[in-house]
Amino acid sequence: MSTTLQDLVDRAVFYSTEVQTHFGGLIADAEWEVDFTSDPHLTFSSADGVVLRGRPHLIGSESSRDKTWLWGWENVNDFPDAVIGLSHDVRKFGAAEEVAELTTPELDLDEELALRLTLAAKEATGKWVHYPAEAGAGTTVWLLVDAAEVVLPEPQVKVSVRALMQGLTQTTVSDHRAAIDWYVSKRGIPVRELPEGGLRMLFADGSADLSFDDERRISNCDMNTPLEGEAAEQWAEASTSAEVGAEPSTAGSEPAVDATTAPPAGAGDEPVQQSAEAAETTAGSAESPVSEDRREKAPEQAEPAGTPEPSVSGDAAASGVAADSTDSAPSATDETADESAASDADSEPAAPAEEETPAEKPKKKGLFSKLFGR
Numbered sequence: 001m002s003t004t005l006q007d008l009v010d011r012a013v014f015y016s017t018e019v020q021t022h023f024g025g026l027i028a029d030a031e032w033e034v035d036f037t038s039d040p041h042l043t044f045s046s047a048d049g050v051v052l053r054g055r056p057h058l059i060g061s062e063s064s065r066d067k068t069w070l071w072g073w074e075n076v077n078d079f080p081d082a083v084i085g086l087s088h089d090v091r092k093f094g095a096a097e098e099v100a101e102l103t104t105p106e107l108d109l110d111e112e113l114a115l116r117l118t119l120a121a122k123e124a125t126g127k128w129v130h131y132p133a134e135a136g137a138g139t140t141v142w143l144l145v146d147a148a149e150v151v152l153p154e155p156q157v158k159v160s161v162r163a164l165m166q167g168l169t170q171t172t173v174s175d176h177r178a179a180i181d182w183y184v185s186k187r188g189i190p191v192r193e194l195p196e197g198g199l200r201m202l203f204a205d206g207s208a209d210l211s212f213d214d215e216r217r218i219s220n221c222d223m224n225t226p227l228e229g230e231a232a233e234q235w236a237e238a239s240t241s242a243e244v245g246a247e248p249s250t251a252g253s254e255p256a257v258d259a260t261t262a263p264p265a266g267a268g269d270e271p272v273q274q275s276a277e278a279a280e281t282t283a284g285s286a287e288s289p290v291s292e293d294r295r296e297k298a299p300e301q302a303e304p305a306g307t308p309e310p311s312v313s314g315d316a317a318a319s320g321v322a323a324d325s326t327d328s329a330p331s332a333t334d335e336t337a338d339e340s341a342a343s344d345a346d347s348e349p350a351a352p353a354e355e356e357t358p359a360e361k362p363k364k365k366g367l368f369s370k371l372f373g374r
Contacts, residue, residue, distance in 0.1 A: 003099055005116060005120055008120035008124070009171060010174060010175055011179070012122045012123040012182075013119055014163050014167045014179055014182075015163075015182070015183050015186045015187065016119055016130075016167075017164075018152075018159065018163040019129060019150070023145075023147070026044075026052055027044040027052055030045055031045055032131075032133065034133060034141075034143070036056075037082075038082050040080075040083050041054070041055060041056065042054050053147075054129070054146055054147035054148075054149075056143040056144070057072075057127065057145070058079060058087060059071070059090065059144055060117060060121075060142050061135070061140065061142065063109070063138055063139050064140075065139075067109045068108060068109050069106065069117060070105065071090075071102075072086075073087040073088045074105040074106070086121075086144060090120070090121045101117060112171050118132075121144060125144065127144040129145040129150055130142060131143045131145055152187075154204060155203055157207065157224075160189065160208065161223050163183070164180065180210065189203065190238035194209060197212055198211045198212065199212075202234055203227065205226060206223065207227060208223045209221070209222040
């Protein structure tokens with residue numbers, strides 16, 4: 001049975017959400033510059049100097065003028081292999097898994113396609129940081145980024161629950177339960193089955209009990225902090241089992257992600273970090289099936305900022321990368337915040353709130369060393 005684009009999106013969406021939130025926090029308010037020479041680099045800078053410097057991989061580009069997505073491996077701009085090489089890996093993966101969207105050079109664009117193809121590319125390559133950069137003339141270039149500064153701590157209950165709820169606002173997730181199974185495997189989060197098909201996620205600082213409807217969608221999430229009672233006993237049991245079966249650590253290894261438990265899908269996970277607490281901005285709300293003793297907020301995604309001048313584009317915020325300071329979803333910063341608490345277990349799953357219009361996004365300078373012909 002062949003893999004579908006939706007399968008890849010489901011596998012990647014929640015982990016990617018957590019990754020992007022922290023990455024956005026690192027580069028918030030920074031100006032960016034990308035160089036697509038034989039030694040490609042993407043640099044984020046502030047008045048105090050370089051904030052982050054990474055290795056960009058051009059995956060593809062979307063054109064609001066032509067209403068199309070063009071894969072990087074088609075390479076109409078004649079970029080060196082160092083820039084577009086990873087996109088060829090995505091194409092090869094797509095061919096092996098029979099995912100037509102990954103092997104078709106140009107696709108008709110819709111509002112979610114660029115993000116969904118980028119999520120698929122993440123699952124195919126194991127590169128979990130992305131950045132949508134405005135290239136001028138209505139073109140947005142989607143990059144996967146190697147950045148050593150991005151490292152995940154141990155999973156935390158509020159961070160993970162927010163990743164689930166925010167992930168559901170940014171694109172269609174067809175099988176919530178399967179998507180969560182992939183997420184907890186990537187993050188090494190212990191789980192326990194609950195009555196009537198429910199699932200408990202266990203953390204050092206709490207637990208989250210998830211309920212699902214007949215279509216395997218999240219119908220309720222009861223988050224409990226601190227860790228206590230039966231959940232505390234289950235956590236202790238899981239921690240003991242993990243310690244007994246753990247392999248000796250090697251130099252440079254990251255304990256935050258247990259790769260040995262991740263499902264096989266070509267998903268080589270890279271460690272990423274997010275802070276436990278993050279301030280949130282509010283500008284509208286949508287109901288979400290999360291309940292706890294006090295109400296939590298879950299900001300949603302917005303699209304990248306509007307078309308810039310030919311060689312100057314938006315900063316990290318305007319390019320649609322989540323800032324940790326707003327605890328937002330993967331491709332959003334300065335976003336609206338959703339109410340993620342509900343008073344009873346019969347509440348319906350969250351519906352995405354309205355996205356900000358491009359005109360509401362401030363823009364700062366960004367620079368391409370080579371302009372796009374598309």
